[in-house]
Amino acid sequence: QVQLQESGGGLVQAGGSLRLSCAVSRTIFSLNAMGWYRQAPGKQRELVATITSAGVTNYADSVKGRFTISSSKDNAKNTGYLQMNSLKPEDTAVYYCNAQFIGRVYWGQGAQVTVSS
Numbered sequence: 001q002v003q004l005q006e007s008g009g010g011l012v013q014a015g016g017s018l019r020l021s022c023a024v025s026r027t028i029f030s031l032n033a034m035g036w037y038r039q040a041p042g043k044q045r046e047l048v049a050t051i052t053s054a055g056v057t058n059y060a061d062s063v064k065g066r067f068t069i070s071s072s073k074d075n076a077k078n079t080g081y082l083q084m085n086s087l088k089p090e091d092t093a094v095y096y097c098n099a100q101f102i103g104r105v106y107w108g109q110g111a112q113v114t115v116s117s
Contacts, residue, residue, distance in 0.1 A: 002099060002104075003106070004024055004107065004109075005023045007020070007021045009111030011116065012087055012113075013115070013116050014087060014117050015087065016087050017083070017087065018087065020097070021081055022080040022099075022108055023078075024078040024079065026075070027076065029102070030102075031073075031100070033050055033052045033053060033100040034050065034099055035047065035048075036049050036050075036069060036082045036096070036097050038093035038095045038096070038113075040092060043093075048060055048082065048095070049067055049082065051070065051071050062090075066084065067083065068082070068083040069081070082095070089115045091115050092113060093113060094111065094113075096109075096110045096111075
């Protein structure tokens with residue numbers, strides 16, 4: 001069973017920055033892509049950003065130019081990151097990371113990000 005552990009959420013003022021991390025437990029399977037999604041109260045979960053194993057990135061229009069997704073791999077352990085700059089109150093949400101393997105997608109438990117105005 002693959003497990004994902006998120007960290008780095010918190011409370012920040014508008015204009016500030018936060019960095020989320022997502023550690024994927026060691027696995028023999030090859031990771032195809034990692035993604036970050038978010039869900040605000042009363043809203044559906046939405047895509048924030050994704051990155052493939054080849055380093056190809058994709059961003060929601062609402063975060064382009066402000067957020068940066070990246071990943072690293074060390075001894076079969078993958079870690080995903082989401083650097084969030086120029087945060088806005090509308091970025092407030094629970095942020096979830098996922099790890100995409102062939103035939104399976106695993107999710108983290110979520111990290112609360114709150115941006116005050």
